[in-house]
Amino acid sequence: MNTKLIIVEGLPGFGKSTTAELIKGILSENNKEVELVLEGNLDHPADYDGVAWFTKDEFDKILSISGSFREVFLHRVIEKDQHYFLPYSKIKNEFGDQFPDELLNEIFKKDIYELPFAKNVELIDSKWAEFANNAVHDHKTYIFECCFIQNPLTIGMIKYGEEEEKIIDYVKKLERQIERLNPVLVYIEQDDLAYSFKKAVRERPKAWSEGFIQYYTTQGFGKQHGYEGIEGTIKVLEARRELEMKIVNKLNIKQLKINNSSYDKEKYKSVLMEKLEWLLSTHER
Incomplete structure (x- = not known):
């Protein structure tokens, strides 16, 4: 199996960037050619940020x-x-x-993630198709931190409060674009969502938490349900996780689920290595 794309997904504070970095290290240590693309990369090959x-x-x-x-x-x-x-x-x-x-x-006002939902789907779907057309010929594996599930849910559910089926269809469209890359979805789970999010709020800059809470409670799903503040944001995140699991269960691509509740980096790396063993043994240059 020649996997050309590994996607790391999970909720804020669950450890996506840490997981993506660890996967890059593990593959590199095993002489695999990889390219890591973190959230917020202005040159993202499959998404738009600040465009x-x-x-x-x-x-x-x-x-x-x-x-x-x-x-x-x-x-x-x-x-x-x-x-x-x-x-x-x-x-x-x-x-x-x-x-x-x-x-x-x-x-x-014309940022791609400020556009109406249908136009966003059209443009992002086209971008993923462009990426897949190029990546299928590459001799390396891309590692994406989120954007495959997170971004469609962010604009569909959090921003616009769209119907679940439309959001699910959005992610399924992207899945169809990348099927030829033999992708692997690494989904990070946590036992205590509230603890993980509040931990992120404590550890990250105040501007991040204030902006995040405002985004999650003043529009779309959060506004529709009258949620406010950090506790309201957690309610939205709980609903987001529920929808994410529905989506994950509908996907056909290879999936690896991993629990990061211990926040023990060395132990977590060992678990990741075990989970990725099949990929390391079958990955082809």
Whole structure:
């Protein structure tokens, strides 16, 4: 079995990034060629982060108000079949305070994860198809931290409160795109969701927890149910986990479930190595 994609999924604070890093280390130690792609990577090969989408007329309008950034946008925009993709986060990182907030806010309205649900599904599905077309010819294994299940649930359930079947269909569409890569889903579980999330809140910057709680309780599913604060966020996460399990059970790709409740990194690595033993013995360069 030539696995070209390993996807690590689980709820916030469950240990996705740690797991992805450990898997990379284990495969590398066994002379496997791997590429790790963590959440938030602005060059994600299968997803968009900090990218806005425009029609030609919409992009022309942005150019008309962009002032000194007009040439920058024209140079950086990616055009595909009359679709215009602007990596605005990269531009903001490069130019800092020179990038006017008013212009940035106008562009952010067209961020791919601010678009209507159906348009987001269309664009993300196309991006995964593009990735699979390229990755199938690579002599390496990609390791993705989330984005396969998490992102469809984030926009579908958390942001828009969409029907479960639409969200499930979204993930199934992505599954069909990557089937040829013989993917493996590593799903991380925790015995105590509330403890794990509160641990993440304690350990991460305050801005992260404040933004996360606001995102989860002021729109979509959280708003529909009147949830507030950290306890309300936990209620949303519990519902998200329930839907995630429904999705996982409907997927046809190879799955490895692993419990990270002990937070013992060395012990966890040993369990991972045991779980991945079949992959290490059958992986082909």
